[in-house]
Amino acid sequence: MFAEWMRQLRTWLAGSSFDEELDEEMQFHRDMHEQQLRENGLSPAEAKRQAKLSFGSAVAARAESRESWGFAWLDSLGQDLRYGLRQLKRNRGFAATAIITIALGVGASAAIFTLVNAVLLRPLPYPEPDRLVVLGEELHADYRLPRTPDLDLHHIKDQFKSFSSIGAWARDGAHWKTPDGVRSIDTIMLDPDLLALLGVEPILGRNFTAEDEASAGSVVLLAYSTWLSQFGADPAAVGSTMVLSGEAFTVIGVLPPAFRVDWQYSSPAEAYTLLSRYPSYLTNGLGLHRWKYVARLRPGVSLEEARAEFETVNTAWLDSQPAEMLRQEPVFLRFADDALGNLQTRLWTLVGAGTLVFLIVCANLAGLLLARSVARRREMGLRASLGAARVRIARQLGVEAVLLALLGGAVGFLFCVWAFYGLKSVLHFYLPRFEDATVDAQTLFFAAAAAVVCAALGGVTPLLARSFSAPWDALRSDSAGSNARRKGRRAADVLVVAQFALSLALVVGAGLMARTFWNLMETDWGFDGSGLIAVFLNHPNEIHGDTRALASLGDELVARIAAVPGVAPVTLGPGPPVRGFVSVRDIIVGDDREEPLPRADIQPVAPNYFDVMRIPLLRGRPFSTSDREGSPFVAVINETLAERNWPAVDPIGQSFAVRMRDDDFQSVEIVGIARRVFRSTLQQEVPPIIYVSYRQFPVEYPTAVFRSDQDPEALYPAIRRATADLGASQPIRVLTVSEQMDDSYAEPRFYMALLSVFALLALTLAAVGLYGVVAYSVRARTAEIGLRLAVGAAPGQILRMVLTRGIRLAAIGVGLGAALAWAGVRLIEGLLFGVSAADPLTIASVCLLLFATALLACWIPARRAASIEPVSALRQE
């Protein structure tokens, strides 16, 4: 069948040579015939005459030969195409509008498809990725109660019947001493089972072995990118020594380029070490809290069976624990859901926005084609009454829609390529798996399909509206009473209403994102981040927990930095709230040791910490230099803790106890209350915090913080020089706090921008659609309006009449859209901050915005209607 089509098409494309060859062939036939007749003894003249007798049948044979190829259909299609192209050329304005409309819809949706396909839809790069699951426990953000200890999966992993293998990993950091200096790198600790179950083999060197694991060997596997950038892809890297956090590791291999397990992080780890090197590995085991467990299902075991088994084991463990502890319920996830789950809301929001834009584009195109088919009713009516079959006329319209789809799709694909690489340059910081995403054949296929759907939806509307159904009706009169015309107009009205409804939903979404972003920007962090610079220091392991040693290391750090020119007062603490070290401790309030104990963050700081950070003290005093070893232990607590534990009394002067280690508690007296300070992301609640003096509690990872009005980049070399020999071979990290704060806005800002672009697009399309419908109805009613004016209507009345019609359509659309938005915005609730999804202010102002747009779109045609000259309008009829 297909081969026959190909033969048919090839022969048809041969075009005129088909006829020429057939003619030549039949001429040959006649000549041979004539010769034969002469040979049979006829006179040349008689032979010629007889041969010629068959000429008539030759003409018929030629026509019939063409027909036997089924060319009639293709021939008329060719006619339709040529005619359609001519029509588009003649109506450039219409053609350009339609093509741009399709291109916008196709381009935007194809770009988003490519993004979502690359990040969410394509399978993860492991063998049988859908047989991988992640085992975990639900983490409680609640600080008040201690949690049940984590189930130690590592030591019972052979007991599961559902899993052929279980492997664990956790992210870690290390300082890598290179000839150029010390680099901070992200590493992963894993057990060899993980690599095996993910089906990954080093491309160079060897894998971890059981002996490596048993002996907790100092061996390391390199990520491909590290090998490329740091070792110049030198095979001799394998076997070389790498000094990580002061310890020598042997490089045993290089992992393949695409390998990655830590999809949750913005960039993959650079080196992989053994989990058995984790200090508390033997004593505490490996809990689900810190470790990510990946399991591969045994062949034949279903996801549900595996989930049931894991939950049974976990529940038994929880039941064996003291009842007052917070139960950490088991979590069982498909690997892909765990790895990419946090992106799903965001990306599906984009998909939703893209779909809305696409639907608006379809409605807009349908409106355009409808208006055009109404305008062409006379032409169509004429063709029909001259004998064109209805099917043929419908096909003519279909061919024109397909032509538009092809042209619009082609432009849309270019637009998609441009939009996609634009998105990529911004988004690859936030989205894993986006770096190697490209526009490919799938994109092209999607764009083609989108263009076809767009043209089909758009092209079918005029047929449904049957605006060209009755030729006699079309020819008879141009009166507004015509039935077909009214049907066409009603369809156009429906389309405008739909566009306004869909636009409203999108604009509400964009409005909520804008409010979210605004709220983020306006939120008081609780401290002043401007010009704040933090210098992080990693102390040697030996002084871990040693208050005096840590304090003097901190003092030294502060003294060295204070000596750098251009640096204002320096303070010491656990780092700025955006990037600090957090240690959570149990506390005892009052006399009765309630069980379980409430908890709070503990932050040892220098006396001038509140001053330098500009954290206001609500009451009481900050620390002084006399709050040191030997003097009474004091604390400043934050508002959250004050409200939680001393809701009725003044906390100042009250005492509570902080667990130091094991059952050793230290009693402290509250001397001040500090304001709330946001920590990392603004969407998080502020935890209870206890500030203590760094001379009374060990300040782990001492961090110097200072304010400077100089360019931070210019200060870095001096700071590095001043602190080079501090903290053994550990590097110093320097961060600009305000940059860190800005970074936390970057992602919401981007989604807000993208949604705003979509909303603007939607609004413009809806406005253009409404304008088209109103302008068309004014044109169609020119005579009627002329008559009204002639019998005494004021231009103002006409203006109002046209505006009312347009606004009424917009109002219906806005009403439906508000309902749609109210139902739809719940989906993006998770992305919002400081504004509810059903925020009345946002919805009301968006409705107003849409009415204003509608008014604007109707104004021009309404003005034109009001300024119609009655006499010339009536003469037109």
Add this chain to the structure above:
Amino acid sequence: MGSAELIPGTLEALILRTVAAGPMHGYGIAQAIRQTSGEVLSVEEGSLYPALQRLLRKGDLVAEWGQSENNRRARFYRLTAAGRKRLAQEIPELERLVEALFRVLRPAEGG
């Protein structure tokens, strides 16, 4: 020397059978059918060429230009594998048809 009307559908089978002997041009095919049928079947230009085009479309024949016996350019038709298969199917069909005709036209003796 009269010529008979063809039963519809048989022309294509006749062409295929004729071309099975080797590549032939249109005139040659017409001649061969006439001669082989003892001057009974005459194939007109008006039905021969459309039939040839139908066979080309179905893929039973392929055509290529070549030299005729009197050194003129002529289009030669050749049977394809598909055409050969169709011929093998259609000959028994036609035989059944002819037999049926006979049975109707000459009722069994003594009946």
